[in-house]
Amino acid sequence: MKKINAKKGTLLQQKGEISSKVYLVESGLLRSYTIDEKGKEHIYMFGPENWLVADNCEPNTPCQLFIDAIEDTIINVATKEELLKEGPDLNALLRRLNTMQNRIIMLMSSSAKERYEHFIKTYPNITQRVPLKMVASYLGITPEALSRVRNELSQKK
Amino acid sequence: MKKINAKKGTLLQQKGEISSKVYLVESGLLRSYTIDEKGKEHIYMFGPENWLVADNCEPNTPCQLFIDAIEDTIINVATKEELLKEGPDLNALLRRLNTMQNRIIMLMSSSAKERYEHFIKTYPNITQRVPLKMVASYLGITPEALSRVRNELSQKK
DNA sequence: GTCATTTCTTGATGTACATCAATGCATAGG
DNA sequence: CCTATGCATTGATGTACATCAAGAAATGAC
Numbered sequence: 327m328k329k330i331n332a333k334k335g336t337l338l339q340q341k342g343e344i345s346s347k348v349y350l351v352e353s354g355l356l357r358s359y360t361i362d363e364k365g366k367e368h369i370y371m372f373g374p375e376n377w378l379v380a381d382n383c384e385p386n387t388p389c390q391l392f393i394d395a396i397e398d399t400i401i402n403v404a405t406k407e408e409l410l411k412e413g414p415d416l417n418a419l420l421r422r423l424n425t426m427q428n429r430i431i432m433l434m435s436s437s438a439k440e441r442y443e444h445f446i447k448t449y450p451n452i453t454q455r456v457p458l459k460m461v462a463s464y465l466g467i468t469p470e471a472l473s474r475v476r477n478e479l480s481q482k483k
Numbered sequence: 484m485k486k487i488n489a490k491k492g493t494l495l496q497q498k499g500e501i502s503s504k505v506y507l508v509e510s511g512l513l514r515s516y517t518i519d520e521k522g523k524e525h526i527y528m529f530g531p532e533n534w535l536v537a538d539n540c541e542p543n544t545p546c547q548l549f550i551d552a553i554e555d556t557i558i559n560v561a562t563k564e565e566l567l568k569e570g571p572d573l574n575a576l577l578r579r580l581n582t583m584q585n586r587i588i589m590l591m592s593s594s595a596k597e598r599y600e601h602f603i604k605t606y607p608n609i610t611q612r613v614p615l616k617m618v619a620s621y622l623g624i625t626p627e628a629l630s631r632v633r634n635e636l637s638q639k640k
Numbered sequence: 641g642t643c644a645t646t647t648c649t650t651g652a653t654g655t656a657c658a659t660c661a662a663t664g665c666a667t668a669g670g
Numbered sequence: 671c672c673t674a675t676g677c678a679t680t681g682a683t684g685t686a687c688a689t690c691a692a693g694a695a696a697t698g699a700c
Contacts, residue, residue: 360588368591370584382580390588416567419576423539426583427527431517431547433590434525434623438687457647466591471687473649595657614677628657630679 327404332356332395339381339393346389347403348380349373354399355455358391359463369464372396372452378418380406396456433466439475441465484561489513489552496538496550503546504560505537506530511556512612515548516620526621529553529609535575537563553613590623596632598622 332338332354339346341360349356356373358381370391373379383389385406432441442465446453453461462472489495489511496503498517506513513530515538527548530536540546542563589598599622603610610618619629 360592362592366592368588370588370591382577382584384578384581390584410573414573416571419580420539421541423576423579423583424541426580426587427539427547430583430586430590431525431527433587434527435517435519435523459647468688469648470650470689474687477649616677625658626678627659627680631657634679 327402327408329400329402332399332401334395334398336395336399337392338395338401339389339391341390341392342388344386344388345405346381346383346391348378348406348409349393350402350404351375351377351379352400352402354395354401355397355452356393356399356401357396357456357460358393360390361392367463368466369460372449372456372464374452374455378422396460438465438467438471439478441467442472442475443479484559484565486557486559489556489558491552491555493556494549494551495558496546496548498547498549499545501543501545502562503538503540503548505535505563505566506550507559507561508532508534508536509557509559511552511558512554512609513550513556513558514553514613514617515550517547518549524620525623526617529606529613529621531609531612535579553617595622595624595628596635598624599629599632600636 329352338349338356351373353375356377356379357369358371358373358379359367359369361367371377371379379393381389381391381393383391432444436444442461445461445465458472458476459469462469465472467475486509495506495513508530510532513534513536514526515528515530515536516524516526518524528534528536536550538546538548538550540548589601593601599618602618602622615629615633616626619626622629624632
């Protein structure tokens with residue numbers, strides 16, 4: 327468990343690396359994402375204070391995610407082996423599974439607008455801290471589409 | 484840990500129930516799914532032999548998923564508390580996280596065709612055992628769209 | 641401060657997929 | 671055996687979103 331200080335913009339991990347680490351965010355903000363064949367980014371997860379950010383790839387296979395710092399960030403880094411030995415936090419794991427389940431259901435059944443509304447309710451602080459195009463990427467839509475959704479919502483009031 | 488025998492069509496759990504159980508499939512096939520406001524089903528997961536099927540909802544809150552038997556199925560049922568006491572299988576948990584990560588990335592970045600191709604590679608046996616409309620539901624597309632995708636793919640050869 | 645870069649927005653157009661409707665085939669139940 | 675129900679396919683049409691392009695506003699580099 328090593329504490330490191332990642333300046334905004336620092337790339338912590340690349341897609342394709344074998345030995346992926348686990349990043350416990352103390353302060354700041356990380357993000358994990360893929361880049362598809364067309365060169366398009368898809369944000370998988372934001373990692374604000376107290377989040378555990380990791381690529382959940384299979385052991386000894388190349389990972390899928392890039393991880394970088396959106397803000398200057400202080401992180402505790404560990405290998406997965408270290409973490410397993412320490413005995414991982416079961417409740418945290420279950421919470422993580424819950425988050426992912428919600429995300430999957432959301433992606434399968436909700437419109438762009440519904441996803442955005444859910445996002446600002448669930449992560450109000452993050453919305454302020456990242457460019458909107460990253461929110462769009464997290465929601466699985468384009469920045470243009472998000473802009474129009476926001477327009478519509480502000481009209482309504 | 485109680486062993487039960489669920490006939491094809493049996494509903495094991497409803498959306499909205501508080502105390503959701505964990506179902507370890509011995510033989511047969513389960514499925515978990517939601518129904519959205521428009522009455523549309525979205526299959527969250529198939530549970531063939533040796534799969535653990537569960538709604539990963541937060542403790543003491545209403546769950547989101549229906550779970551039923553697609554085939555005559557033999558299951559071991561446990562409460563989450565029981566399972567936690569026994570000490571859960573960490574590797575299984577990590578594999579689960581990996582599966583969900585792949586699913587999320589797939590939903591965010593792939594076309595209907597790509598998702599279907601990935602599905603038949605990953606779950607070749609399931610494709611044979613369920614109606615295509617359930618595959619479509621799992622992939623997040625309509626049966627009509629899946630039919631056209633399959634058409635296209637068979638033309639190509 | 642100035643210039644360059646990124647971000648956000650707006651409009652025009654394109655497209656992948658949904659929806660709706662009709663038909664042919666299975667399958668299951670009485 | 672016959673009928674009802676569910677499943678798969680096909681065609682016509684609709685729509686939510688993507689893509690492309692341009693401009694304005696904010697941010698950052700030096």
